[in-house]
Amino acid sequence: DGEAYKYYADGEWKKSSSGKLVPIINPTTRKVHYKVQACTQEEVNKVMETAKIAQKSWAKTPLWKRAELLHKAASILKEHKAPIAESLVKEIAKPAKDAVTEVVRSGDLVSYCAEEGVRILGEGKFLVSDSFPGNDRTKYCLTSKIPLGVVLAIPPFNYPVNLAVSKIAPALIAGNSLVLKPPTQGAVSCLHMVHCFHLAGFPKGLISCVTGKGSEIGDFLTMHPGVNCISFTGGDTGIAISKKAGMIPLQMELGGKDACIVLEDADLDLVAANIIKGGFSYSGQRCTAVKVVLVMESVADALVEKVNKRVAKLTVGPPEENSDITPVVSESSANFIEDNVRPDMRIAWEEPFGPVLPVIRITSVEEGIHHCNASNFGLQGCVFTKDINKAILIGDAMETGTVQINSAPARGPDHFPFQGIKDSGIGSQGITNSINMMTKIKTTVINLP
Numbered sequence: 001d002g003e004a005y006k007y008y009a010d011g012e013w014k015k016s017s018s019g020k021l022v023p024i025i026n027p028t029t030r031k032v033h034y035k036v037q038a039c040t041q042e043e044v045n046k047v048m049e050t051a052k053i054a055q056k057s058w059a060k061t062p063l064w065k066r067a068e069l070l071h072k073a074a075s076i077l078k079e080h081k082a083p084i085a086e087s088l089v090k091e092i093a094k095p096a097k098d099a100v101t102e103v104v105r106s107g108d109l110v111s112y113c114a115e116e117g118v119r120i121l122g123e124g125k126f127l128v129s130d131s132f133p134g135n136d137r138t139k140y141c142l143t144s145k146i147p148l149g150v151v152l153a154i155p156p157f158n159y160p161v162n163l164a165v166s167k168i169a170p171a172l173i174a175g176n177s178l179v180l181k182p183p184t185q186g187a188v189s190c191l192h193m194v195h196c197f198h199l200a201g202f203p204k205g206l207i208s209c210v211t212g213k214g215s216e217i218g219d220f221l222t223m224h225p226g227v228n229c230i231s232f233t234g235g236d237t238g239i240a241i242s243k244k245a246g247m248i249p250l251q252m253e254l255g256g257k258d259a260c261i262v263l264e265d266a267d268l269d270l271v272a273a274n275i276i277k278g279g280f281s282y283s284g285q286r287c288t289a290v291k292v293v294l295v296m297e298s299v300a301d302a303l304v305e306k307v308n309k310r311v312a313k314l315t316v317g318p319p320e321e322n323s324d325i326t327p328v329v330s331e332s333s334a335n336f337i338e339d340n341v342r343p344d345m346r347i348a349w350e351e352p353f354g355p356v357l358p359v360i361r362i363t364s365v366e367e368g369i370h371h372c373n374a375s376n377f378g379l380q381g382c383v384f385t386k387d388i389n390k391a392i393l394i395g396d397a398m399e400t401g402t403v404q405i406n407s408a409p410a411r412g413p414d415h416f417p418f419q420g421i422k423d424s425g426i427g428s429q430g431i432t433n434s435i436n437m438m439t440k441i442k443t444t445v446i447n448l449p
């Protein structure tokens with residue numbers, strides 16, 4: 001019937017006063033596998049209060065101590081990789097091996113973040129006034145980076161652990177407190193991960209994890225006056241959040257329609273391998289999945305043949321068996337993916353978030369660039385050619401946050417900047433950018449007589 005999990009607030013595991021539970025369906029069995037608390041707005045208010053109080057003393061905790069705790073959390077996370085990976089398999093049908101990779105990658109992200117935080121938060125700037133016209137050397141300006149306050153983190157279902165820690169770790173190293181609202185599918189993995197932070201010994205109330213229905217607490221959380229920053233990864237909901245949120249910094253990653261442009265001189269075996277990896281890993285449920293191939297007509301047949309041969313070899317089955325194609329996250333998602341594979345070309349523009357890949361034949365590079373740029377999205381893109389000069393020129397012309405030359409789009413390594421333009425997001429992620437984004441500059445000016 002599904003084991004029930006408590007939510008995490010004030011350093012304790014609690015049952016919601018609502019007495020209600022939200023079921024989590026295992027996509028493979030389509031049966032309820034876990035249940036999580038349906039937290040109330042009142043419980044959110046309490047979490048916000050404690051987060052605010054906890055943040056004040058955390059900001060005064062020495063930077064090296066904050067880093068030490070994060071390193072501890074990172075190693076506990078890695079020690080607990082098996083149970084966390086198990087819940088990823090059951091909640092979101094992530095292939096078992098990839099689930100372990102997600103947890104290990106997350107531990108590495110937390111450690112790197114602690115190290116980077118010590119470096120970049122440990123230094124500030126010193127300016128003197130006489131470098132600006134009309135000023136004597138009578139003012140010394142000192143700058144430092146201070147925390148924002150309470151950061152609200154909302155990760156998506158496809159990387160509930162990794163895309164949660166990519167928000168949690170920068171927030172904490174920078175001296176913020178953190179409220180996590182996990183996706184429903186992925187909530188138990190998030191709770192397991194939060195347990196690792198709990199074991200590391202972070203102060204009470206500094207991290208909380210509230211579970212529940214978006215319809216009940218979603219807007220309430222994102223519009224809460226106690227929130228000083230929102231870091232969100234997900235779909236269209238992000239656009240609604242950005243319209244409703246107050247005057248606070250937002251970090252948003254809202255999906256993509258990553259194009260793969262293939263020129264005549266490309267190594268077609270390399271392209272085919274990357275199309276398979278980019279288009280079909282985790283059944284296409286990645287924001288950075290290759291979602292449209294724009295291939296020069298003269299090599300299109302050869303490429304499609306190579307891709308088809310590899311597609312035929314993909315295994316379809318349960319995540320426990322490390323199948324290449326596992327069940328997509330929900331029945332409605334499966335229906336959406338099937339319903340939209342029609343020749344009227346909506347698939348050429350929309351994000352299926354499934355193992356479906358349209359191939360469009362182009363007769364010029366310009367045509368490829370034009371299709372890529374006509375999209376509302378602008379997350380990543382890739383170009384395959386042996387001519388580096390052409391690759392760079394095409395990359396510069398593609399209106400996306402990142403262009404990969406001769407490889408499929410991907411977010412990682414996690415210290416690389418990661419950003420989308422247009423409907424793909426606001427701000428830039430990656431460890432260094434996230435730490436900076438979750439701080440503000442404070443200046444002190446010493447006025448000399």
Ligand code: G3P
Pocket residue numbers: 158159285286287288409410411412
């Ligand atoms: O879909 C989430 C997005 O961040 C993809 O990450 O690591 O699969 O490129 P990744």
